[in-house]
Amino acid sequence: MKLGFILGEVGTGLRRNLSMVVSVVLVTFISLTFVGTAALMQMQITQMKGYWYDKVQVAIYLCGEHNESSNCTEGAVTEGQRGEIESMLGSSAVKPYVDNFEYESKEQALAHFQEQFENSSMSETVTAEQLPESFRVSLVDPEKYQIIKELFSSTDGVDVVVDQRELLEKIFSIINIASFVAIGIAGVMILCAVLLVGTTIRLSAYLRRRETGIMRLVGASKSSLQLPFVLEGIIAALVGALLASGVLWAAVRFLVDEKLAIEYKDTAFISTGEVLIVAPWLILLGVVLAGVSSLVTLRRYLKV
Template sequence: MKIGFILGEVGSGLRRNLSMVVSVVLVTFISLTFVGTAALMQMQVTQMKGYWYDKVQVAIYLCGEHNEGTNCTTGAVSEGQRGEIESMLGSSAVKPYVDSFEYESKEQAVTHFREQFSNSSMIDTVTADQLPESFRVSLVDPEKYQIIKELFSSMDGVDVVVDQRELLEKVFSIINIASVVAIGIAGVMILCAVLLVGTTIRLSAYLRRRETGIMRLVGASKSSLQLPFVLEGIVSALIGALLAGGVLWAAVKFLIDGKLALEYKDTAFISTGEVFMVAPWLILLGVILAGVSSLVTLRRYLKV
């Protein structure tokens, strides 16, 4: 089997069915882009969890003048109540669960608020009196949050105990839903790509039925007849997979590395390194789908 002959046949087939080849490339590109996006989303969730779960704290918000919680019937937290809460945080009963804690006054709270929302127009409308005092608690094991909540939520002077992980979980759940949607769209598009590859190969085999008939008569092997058609599908899918990898790389490079990572320096974002981890799998998936689809089609429409 001569490689030059095989490549010539592949090139001839791609030229004859150019419009169909372009369709396969585009559908493969779109479907694998969705697959890659879903994979990168999951990597982002994993990276953010690993980064933030060790940093998030439990916030014990203390009663203010206008709180109506069951522990705030006497009004704002008193010095004595605040001292009892601090003593409990430093007690031997709580020590196995608490890694460290710090008190945040109203003045410190408004300072932190203005730092976090420096680009927002509402920073000048928020005053220290509107924000509560709190204790920020870092846990030895973040999964033991319920123990801290049970211990402190019933203490006088405590308005509410909040696990900041709950806020992160909402963000992660949104990303996970987006990943599932992307996978669903990718599944539909992959099915379209498989059908298009099969249609393209069937059309190519029909157009070249005379050449394949002559090759049969001169004793051409089954593999030499089928290989050019299989390679046509693989080449089309390969181009689509490379385009998908390129678009994902550009999105991460310019949108995440070039913008989001610079604006939100305290957030752990994925980088182009993750794209290079995903891209080979996209290429492999595209090649396998095209190869299998081509072989199944040839078995039905190119009897040897």
């Protein structure tokens, strides 16, 4: 089996079925782009969880002057109540669960608010009196949040106990849904790619049925007849996979690295390094699907 002959046959097949080959490339490109996007989303979730879960705190908000909560019917928190809450946080019963804690006054809350929303008009309209005092508690084990909530929710002077992880979970759930949607779309597109590869191979073999018939008569083996057709599907899928990898790399490089990572410096984003991890798997997936589809098509539908 001569390499030059096989490559010549592959080139002939690609030229004769150019429109179908381009279709395979595009469908493979789109499907693997969705697969890669879903994988990168999951990496982003994992990275953000690892980064933020170590930083998030439990916020114990104290009653304010105009607080209408059922826990604050007696008015704003008093000095005595504030001191009692601080003593509880430092007590031996709570210490095994609390890594550290700090008190945040109304003025400090306003400063943090203005820093967080410095690019918004809200930072100029909100006053310190509108923001609650709070204790910010870092837990030894964030999963023990319910213990802290039960201990302090009914304490005098406490308005509400909030686990900041709940806010992150809502964001993560949205990203998870988006990644599942991407996987679903990718599955449909991969099926289309597999069917297109099979159709392309069948058409290519049909157009060259005379040549393959002659080759069979002169004793060519089955593998030498099938290999050019299989390579056609693999090459088309490989081009699509490379395009998908390139687009994902460019998106992360220019959108994430050069934009989001600069604008949101306190957030842990994925980088092009994660794309380089995903890309080989996308290429392998494209090649395997195209190869299997080509072999199945040749064995079941074509007599070459």
